[in-house]
Amino acid sequence: xxxxxxxVGADAAGLSAASKFRREAPDGEVVVFEKxxxxxxxxxxxxxxxxGYVDRMSNLLSLSPSDVDERGIxxxxxxxxxxVDPDAKRVTVETTDGDRFEQxxxxxxxxxxxxxxxxxxDVRGVDGAFTLHNMDAAAAIDAYVAEPDAYxxxxxxxxAVDRERVDRNAAMPAPETAAVVGGGYVGVxxxxxxxxxxLSVHVFHRSGHLLSPFGEAVGNRVEEALEAEGVTVHTxxxxxxxxxxxxxxxxxxxxxADGATTDRVPVDMAVVGVGIRPNTDLLEGTGVDFGAGGAIxxxxxxxxxxxxxxxxxxxxxxxxxxxxxxxxxPLGLTANRAGRAIGxxxxxxxxxxxxxxxxxAVKAFDTEAARVGILDPEEAEAAxxxxxxxxxxxxxxxxxxxxxxxTDVTLVAxxxxxxxxxxxxxxxxxxxxxxxxxxxxxxxDMTVAEVERLDLAYAPPFSPxxxxxxxxxxxxxxxxxx
Amino acid sequence: xxxxxxxVGADAAGLSAASKFRREAPDGEVVVFEKxxxxxxxxxxxxxxxxGYVDRMSNLLSLSPSDVDERGIxxxxxxxxxxVDPDAKRVTVETTDGDRFEQxxxxxxxxxxxxxxxxxxDVRGVDGAFTLHNMDAAAAIDAYVAEPDAYxxxxxxxxAVDRERVDRNAAMPAPETAAVVGGGYVGVxxxxxxxxxxLSVHVFHRSGHLLSPFGEAVGNRVEEALEAEGVTVHTxxxxxxxxxxxxxxxxxxxxxADGATTDRVPVDMAVVGVGIRPNTDLLEGTGVDFGAGGAIxxxxxxxxxxxxxxxxxxxxxxxxxxxxxxxxxPLGLTANRAGRAIGxxxxxxxxxxxxxxxxxAVKAFDTEAARVGILDPEEAEAAxxxxxxxxxxxxxxxxxxxxxxxTDVTLVAxxxxxxxxxxxxxxxxxxxxxxxxxxxxxxxDMTVAEVERLDLAYAPPFSPxxxxxxxxxxxxxxxxxx
Numbered sequence: 001x002x003x004x005x006x007x008v009g010a011d012a013a014g015l016s017a018a019s020k021f022r023r024e025a026p027d028g029e030v031v032v033f034e035k036x037x038x039x040x041x042x043x044x045x046x047x048x049x050x051x052g053y054v055d056r057m058s059n060l061l062s063l064s065p066s067d068v069d070e071r072g073i074x075x076x077x078x079x080x081x082x083x084v085d086p087d088a089k090r091v092t093v094e095t096t097d098g099d100r101f102e103q104x105x106x107x108x109x110x111x112x113x114x115x116x117x118x119x120x121x122d123v124r125g126v127d128g129a130f131t132l133h134n135m136d137a138a139a140a141i142d143a144y145v146a147e148p149d150a151y152x153x154x155x156x157x158x159x160a161v162d163r164e165r166v167d168r169n170a171a172m173p174a175p176e177t178a179a180v181v182g183g184g185y186v187g188v189x190x191x192x193x194x195x196x197x198x199l200s201v202h203v204f205h206r207s208g209h210l211l212s213p214f215g216e217a218v219g220n221r222v223e224e225a226l227e228a229e230g231v232t233v234h235t236x237x238x239x240x241x242x243x244x245x246x247x248x249x250x251x252x253x254x255x256x257a258d259g260a261t262t263d264r265v266p267v268d269m270a271v272v273g274v275g276i277r278p279n280t281d282l283l284e285g286t287g288v289d290f291g292a293g294g295a296i297x298x299x300x301x302x303x304x305x306x307x308x309x310x311x312x313x314x315x316x317x318x319x320x321x322x323x324x325x326x327x328x329x330p331l332g333l334t335a336n337r338a339g340r341a342i343g344x345x346x347x348x349x350x351x352x353x354x355x356x357x358x359x360x361a362v363k364a365f366d367t368e369a370a371r372v373g374i375l376d377p378e379e380a381e382a383a384x385x386x387x388x389x390x391x392x393x394x395x396x397x398x399x400x401x402x403x404x405x406x407t408d409v410t411l412v413a414x415x416x417x418x419x420x421x422x423x424x425x426x427x428x429x430x431x432x433x434x435x436x437x438x439x440x441x442x443x444x445d446m447t448v449a450e451v452e453r454l455d456l457a458y459a460p461p462f463s464p465x466x467x468x469x470x471x472x473x474x475x476x477x478x479x480x481x482x
Numbered sequence: 483x484x485x486x487x488x489x490v491g492a493d494a495a496g497l498s499a500a501s502k503f504r505r506e507a508p509d510g511e512v513v514v515f516e517k518x519x520x521x522x523x524x525x526x527x528x529x530x531x532x533x534g535y536v537d538r539m540s541n542l543l544s545l546s547p548s549d550v551d552e553r554g555i556x557x558x559x560x561x562x563x564x565x566v567d568p569d570a571k572r573v574t575v576e577t578t579d580g581d582r583f584e585q586x587x588x589x590x591x592x593x594x595x596x597x598x599x600x601x602x603x604d605v606r607g608v609d610g611a612f613t614l615h616n617m618d619a620a621a622a623i624d625a626y627v628a629e630p631d632a633y634x635x636x637x638x639x640x641x642a643v644d645r646e647r648v649d650r651n652a653a654m655p656a657p658e659t660a661a662v663v664g665g666g667y668v669g670v671x672x673x674x675x676x677x678x679x680x681l682s683v684h685v686f687h688r689s690g691h692l693l694s695p696f697g698e699a700v701g702n703r704v705e706e707a708l709e710a711e712g713v714t715v716h717t718x719x720x721x722x723x724x725x726x727x728x729x730x731x732x733x734x735x736x737x738x739a740d741g742a743t744t745d746r747v748p749v750d751m752a753v754v755g756v757g758i759r760p761n762t763d764l765l766e767g768t769g770v771d772f773g774a775g776g777a778i779x780x781x782x783x784x785x786x787x788x789x790x791x792x793x794x795x796x797x798x799x800x801x802x803x804x805x806x807x808x809x810x811x812p813l814g815l816t817a818n819r820a821g822r823a824i825g826x827x828x829x830x831x832x833x834x835x836x837x838x839x840x841x842x843a844v845k846a847f848d849t850e851a852a853r854v855g856i857l858d859p860e861e862a863e864a865a866x867x868x869x870x871x872x873x874x875x876x877x878x879x880x881x882x883x884x885x886x887x888x889t890d891v892t893l894v895a896x897x898x899x900x901x902x903x904x905x906x907x908x909x910x911x912x913x914x915x916x917x918x919x920x921x922x923x924x925x926x927d928m929t930v931a932e933v934e935r936l937d938l939a940y941a942p943p944f945s946p947x948x949x950x951x952x953x954x955x956x957x958x959x960x961x962x963x964x
Binding site for chain 2: 012045053059060321332334354356358359361362370398432434437443444454457458462463465466467469470
């Protein structure tokens with residue numbers, strides 16, 4: 001038992017695990033292999049960097065390599081783990097210097113994250129076309145958006161940055177119009193960001209409303225919020241092609257069920273955000289079990305089906321609080337929390353990674369939206385429920401108090417048992433943070449009747465007597481009872 | 483069974499009950515006796531009216547008498563119920579016209595509310611001295627604060643208002659300095675209100691920190707918030723006397739344990755907010771059971787110990803979610819919810835009034851504070867718990883996101899079981915509304931370990947990866963485990 005705890009990937013899950021392990025087992029050895037140059041960066045902060053709300057890219061880094069070193073973690077950047085031998089309990093590592101070696105482990109954590117899918121688009125060869133899934137892309141987009149003579153190279157103030165790519169993008173003429181391909185939350189955030197930078201922005205979304213996992217009530221209000229700020233939203237508008245040889249010139253939209261191209265929108269920038277998928281190549285062929293979304297299936301302690309091999313973060317499943325089944329909802333807290341729990345477990349203190357409730361929040365200018373649990377009726381039915389739902393509009397504060405704003409709450413419950421299955425909230429006044437009340441209720445297996453009786457805070461500046469959540473519960477409960 | 487449902491008191495609890503009863507039993511008869519002229523007013527809104535955030539007093543009324551009439555409720559204002567005969571099932575009513583009659587009931591709801599205590603101060607004979615516990619007082623304070631030639635009589639635009647009192651106060655010279663006696667939440671709100679109206683305000687609080695039920699972390703930050711806006715806060719400063727013959731001239735403060743007067747602060751206005759107590763006179767001598775705070779003890783359906791007699795709102799107890807025992811926490815949602823449940827029960831649909839968690843929120847300028855459950859160690863011990871607590875300071879948003887603000891979270895748990903007993907939150911960015919997450923966790927009997935694993939929303943504009951609540955749970959859980 002003298003081999004180290006080996007971690008693959010130096011972002012949220014990997015470094016949380018390594019840090020917690022070192023705190024719990026100060027004499028233990030942990031080696032973190034990271035194939036790239038970047039570590040511990042705030043993926044979720046990239047749109048706000050592009051928007052200009054954040055001045056320096058370095059602000060998006062939680063930990064520097066020297067911080068990691070101070071924690072007693074043996075961090076090896078530029079070191080890709082290319083193979084795992086679970087029987088021999090060792091990994092094969094290739095470095096950017098061309099070295100190749102094997103490393104034995106006592107325990108292994110695979111925290112390889114996810115990568116942006118581009119659908120059938122290949123953005124690599126076209127100037128002005130991007131995906132946003134790493135810091136180099138964020139730096140490149142930020143540079144591309146600026147006028148060549150107005151770009152401040154200090155914005156990309158991290159040594160790891162691909163400076164050549166930044167410089168090349170900074171030198172190009174600034175775009176005036178942009179297509180955001182995909183109206184999920186990254187799409188919405190990027191649309192706001194590019195609009196804040198002065199571009200005329202088009203968002204193209206394949207289905208009928210933006211932010212599909214947030215439900216229609218949220219999608220519609222977010223669409224209104226974007227349009228109110230000058231963003232043009234195209235729903236039921238699948239982008240069929242990016243047009244342009246060297247530089248992007250237009251996007252082509254399929255307008256009907258046959259996919260016939262009916263429209264071409266000229267743009268001089270495109271950001272493709274059509275989804276992500278888990279990075280699982282490392283464990284292909286090892287016999288490991290995979291689960292929802294093709295992610296690595298793990299148990300309630302983050303263990304894979306291979307002995308002493310854990311997985312966490314965007315490459316792994318997590319147990320859904322509503323269904324009790326493994327699901328794949330790659331988000332930041334899940335990664336941090338699972339990593340931390342696995343670090344404790346490996347150090348000898350078995351710790352649950354915790355369920356996920358699918359909690360997510362997003363903003364579009366001043367409109368805040370959030371969702372939790374199961375909103376989609378088909379998904380609820382597939383999990384064996386009889387979904388009943390209601391959407392209400394209620395005030396965020398007492399009606400007489402300045403700033404009271406219309407807040408839409410959707411609740412979904414099981415008609416048989418009354419159990420709360422999911423919910424969404426959208427509005428302009430403290431709307432998103434209210435989702436945590438629903439998330440807590442869902443994790444506690446509460447019924448809508450119990451939610452209706454919750455003693456939520458009432459104070460005129462923050463909430464009316466009946467909080468919008470209580471109003472929604474009251475209406476939905478009436479429907480279930482009646 | 484042909485006698486009506488009789489309700490005593492036409493505010494939150496009484497009118498909620500009457501309205502719900504009529505909706506559920508459209509053929510049923512309900513009579514509401516109200517001794518005064520006012521009905522259905524937003525007590526909690528009065529400080530914001532005084533502050534000038536609300537232009538018209540009529541905005542604070544939820545329902546007008548004609549609204550009530552349209553609901554099929556027989557509302558009798560100026561009709562005081564002076565006696566209850568629970569054996570004969572009838573009440574005695576005296577009207578302001580001098581009539582006296584008896585009214586039989588099938589079911590009776592006592593919703594007589596609470597009244598401000600003034601301690602040993604008699605504010606009635608002294609101009610410039612007030613308590614704030616009804617709309618006439620709010621109108622009088624608002625008029626008194628204005629310069630005589632600048633007062634807009636349209637602000638008190640409700641026919642029920644005591645116009646003579648308003649006019650008399652409006653005619654007096656405007657005050658320049660005010661004493662707020664009592665630093666509970668009404669005191670804090672009134673201090674802000676009077677400061678917003680341009681007065682130099684002193685708050686005098688008997689104990690060591692403001693907002694005693696919110697705990698020290700909140701009290702200290704709220705004190706800082708008030709001081710930052712020019713309000714002078716005196717803690718450990720019990721006011722011993724209001725000085726002045728016709729008009730208030732000063733307050734005298736007892737400075738040490740012997741109560742020797744050590745200070746006299748000249749003021750030309752004083753608002754006394756040292757607490758409220760339940761209006762229970764009506765049921766004295768009936769043999770009804772009383773409970774916490776001297777309030778009328780009720781069961782989980784709002785029933786008193788007398789047959790067919792219910793009580794709800796500020797005059798009644800409610801079951802505390804942490805202790806399971808009847809408690810007295812007079813707040814608006816509790817009254818509305820209990821009234822509504824009793825209306826349904828009387829109409830034939832037995833409905834739980836629901837537990838209380840002692841949830842309360844308050845603001846002091848831009849600082850928001852909230853509390854829930856049991857925070858006081860002595861109270862926790864008295865309830866059989868072994869309280870352990872922690873206060874952490876954490877960011878309200880991702881550190882790089884503009885507007886991230888320091889948020890203090892205090893959690894209290896039972897050291898034996900890990901069960902969450904109470905919490906408080908204070909900060910300037912969406913702090914108060916976060917209390918609902920803790921309230922929901924408390925009502926679900928969650929442990930701190932379970933709170934630590936909650937899947938709360940993470941989005942940089944609203945919350946860091948580890949929400950301040952999760953940070954606090956993590957630290958407290960470490961203390962309990964360790």
